[in-house]
Amino acid sequence: MKKFYHHIVQISGNVITVLAPNVPYYSLAEVVSDQGTSLAQVIRLDGDRVSLQVFAGSRGIATDSRVRFLGHPMRVSASANLLGRVFNGSGEPRDAGPPLSDNQIEIGGPSVNPSRRIVPRNMIRTGLPMIDLFNTLVESQKLPIFSSAGEPYNDLLARIAMQAEVDLILVGGMGLKYDDYLFFHQTLEKHGALSRSILFIHTASDPVVECLLVPDMALAVAEHFAVNENKRVLVLLTDMTNFCDAMKEIAITMEQIPSNRGYPGDLYSQLASRYEKAVDFEGAGSITVLAVTTMPGDDVTHPVPDNTGYITEGQFYLKQGRIEPFGSLSRLKQQVNDATRSDHRALMDTMIRLYADFREAQEKRAMGFRVSEWDTKLLKYGDLFEARMMDLSVNIPLEKALDLGWTTLAECFEPAETGIKSDLIAQYWPKAQ
């Protein structure tokens, strides 16, 4: 299929339509115009009308620009040569290194057979009590950080990545600010982790279609390393809201009927097909996906965080520089927190419940009501909880955090006021001095 086609009959948004026979659906083409050469993907076939999504955008494409069909879908090179390298959404180098073409694999491959999955079992320690104690992160989990715009979400992402014991880190940047890209690069370098990292970066100024490719590129490479090289891979995706907005932009220019605030009706399925790549392979490696989802207008019911929450296995809710106890959730925590320590589950539930009561007491106080004796206890507890558990500067192992939890309860309450089972109280409640 070396032949060129010249007859472009429609240009609209990033989509061009060219007349050509015998083109496989979803395959790639090269579009050559005065602006240079761009990859494009077949997104619709209608008789001999072939619609292509042009990765670099349609600007400057002429009705007689040349289109050459490659006959295969998007691929990425997956080998050890990628380590330490930085690529764009089309898989071209962003750094000074050479382009890579060995071991080309298709991106967006089929999903894992559910019957071959295994129940996740390994905790990933982060040193943050809000995660380790209350929302335990588990290998092969898919979990986003929900955050409003100004929060230090990339710092949190990087911090967890540096602390986590994994073999390989893949960074997928979408609509990233250039500074944030530099931040990730430098952080990896500083911790000596760059040589076990691979970056696919789309920055805010790059063509929007390339943004869409980033998660698939990163996840395809991750899958290669997990399945064929038994690696435990951590994939960082930031910011998935930009990915969704790119999808929205393209859907609208293609005149698809939007379902909710302009987003296409298949937003859920699109996100799910990426996030579900997180898996623990029996007898091979694993893929853990940590993402950032910024919430437009700080609204968790916005379609992007909403659809994400329905797909992922919990979320860390970043608010005012802290991981919020409410709204934050690790759905896999129960797979591991029965084996950590016998008090883990009960302490986790109780401390959160009391913190909820604290919030109510705080509200009462703010409204000028007299605080009862019970409220006073709660108010003391809440302040201690925030300082000892929620502050992101705290960095202690889980066991220390559990002990600190009991100390905090004992400083504020009588055992019966906590509602914890009596046998645990007998075992763990700090003895009065």
Next chain:
Amino acid sequence: MVRKQYKKGKVVGVNGNMVSVRYETTVIQNEVAYVLTGNCRLKGEVIRVRGEEADLQIFEDTRDIKIGDGVEFSGELLSLQLGPGLLTKVFDGLQNPLPKLAEQAGFFLQRGLYLDPLDREQQWAFTPQVQVGAVVSAGDAVGTVPEGLFQHRIMVPFAWPGTWQVVWIAPTSYLTVDNVVARLSNGREERQMTMVQSWPVKIPIDAYRKKHLPVDPLVTQIRVIDTFFPVAKGGTFCVPGPFGAGKTVLQHSLSRYSEVDVVIMAACGERAGEVVEVLTEFPELEDPRTGRSLMDRTIIICNTSSMPVAARETSIYTSVTLAEYYRQMGLHVLLLADSTSRWAQALREMSGRLEEIPGEEAFPAYLETRIAGFYERAGLVELNDASFGSITIGGAVSPAGGNFEEPVTQGTLKVVGGFLGLSRDRANARRYPAINPLDSWSKYHPVVPSQKVRRARTVLQQGNDINQMMKVVGEEGTPVEDFTLFLKSEFLDSVYLQQNSFDAIDAACSAERQNYLFEKVLGVIEGQFDLASHGEARSFFQNLRQLFIDWHYTPWDSGEFRAAESRIDELLAAKRRS
């Protein structure tokens, strides 16, 4: 077997998973067709016919399909293979056995690979139930084979019209599903029947005498459900809730502890990991009612979120057709679908590609009819032999933004008999199961006397009102009487409505235990106690709650159970107003 004769066609367009085909002779709406591309044969279903073109929704990734690729039309509607050996299995939405696919294709699903849902080699111990000369009709059993716990009825195919006379019946013997078990004649023709029949998923099986009103409670062993918002055998209910509110955990509890014969779990467009938990745990768990593994009564239809969307749409029908098949054997079947919203979204995606005029939130205009049609397949039926079978359907609903004012929730509420609404606030406060006790409702009968339940609900309502009031006047502005009532409602909430799904004992509360416990709790919330101050009232109820929670963790009617109960009785006696 003779190779089937297929009608032919050619691909003329591809848009996502929709393929347009120019057909040669005729097509049937909803018939199965295959697109031949490269060395793959991709399954699809006709969803629209316009002029000389038929639009297919393809149950697979459509990459590499070309204009001009060949298409084979099967002439058959999308159907299931029904026969012994379905229990314990895990199928995708099209009834492909997932573990067998993995044996052939490894870690990943392979498109175009379709396998037989039934084991064709296995020998079943057939026992005839009718004699030569007997007159039978669709749905009547001619014999049985033991399948796990049950006598699996080998039934006259549901599609055979009129009455038939048994011409020949196989003797007691070991047979495979494809062996002939009987020959029947209707006077004009003679047909052979095997243990397998095929039935189109989108058409309800109606080989029964009549439908009855569901009355008997389906005991789920979840207190808030059985006592406050009960489910009936043959009834329907929905569980809407925002993400993370506990729909799946609740459905898993229901699948474990419900007192039914067969459970069908439809994992429809949700996380694969959640199915894996069930797959790993169920074979190890014992069903206390039968002493056998829980898996023995379970079928899982697994078409999770990253699996093809068109097959997700089908998976709901696949599940309910399997439920109907086992109902025809006089069994009580519980079908749990998680989540019906993902099914509705699959309808929406396809409707969008067909460029149909969209309704609210771009869902198709026929959404409500489809939802109603699905829940209508539930029910309690009297079979031809006067035995009863039932299908109870419980559907999770995942409303966008957690807002129940959206088309799928609203369409569902119109047709179900029970509404178990999960609340974000209750989930945040870890009050599980997070079923909102003030908004939820059920039309069915509870396992405890309903007039007592009304009294308890009144306390919940009053407690809520007082709590609202306290937000305005503060605790000190609330009289001790009222404050005590508020504490009583909180007590009822924490020791009765809330239940620990992850504790081996508390997770399941039998109807008997519920009656016993409810009596005790009612005694507390309707009791009069000497409580002089707000502080004293609070600490009394805190202590009481503690004792009840300890009580929950003791096995029913054990020594520990009685010891814990007597500690409660002591505390109550000490404070009860004389």
